[in-house]
Amino acid sequence: MTTNVKQMMEAANAAVPRITPAQAKEMIAKGSTLVVDVRDAPEVEKSGKVAGAIHVSRGMLEFRADPETPYHDKNFAKDKTVILYCASGGRSALGGKVLKDMGYPNVYNLGAFKDWAESGEAIDKPIEPDM
Secondary structure: OOOOHHHHHHHHHHHOOEOOHHHHHHHHHHOOEEEEEOOOHHHHHHHOEEOOOEEOOHHHHHHHHOOOOOOOOOOOOOOOEEEEEEOOOHHHHHHHHHHHHOOOOOEEEEEEHHHHHHOOOOEEOOOOOOO
């Protein structure tokens, strides 16, 4: 059976709860939380990221999350709460669904980075080029 992006998004949004910046801040404060920016590197370089977040582009997420691959990132652990975000919430929803499929039980979609930034929450500023 074939599927399209609309159907994939519906399944992802049904599996991965969307949370507000305030809810994410509460989860982060409790500890044992991994915040993951799944945007592409140029996007992160331009805008910065949620303070304390790690950057894993959407294309590498499965490889970083799976301890059986040589690309595994030790920050990923199934006993942690995982919060993903991107530019609008689409890539983070799809990435969250993949993590759920991989056995990560506590996965949430923060949605758009701009919502976090505009709510006044802490961000790690973009790297300023040397002049």
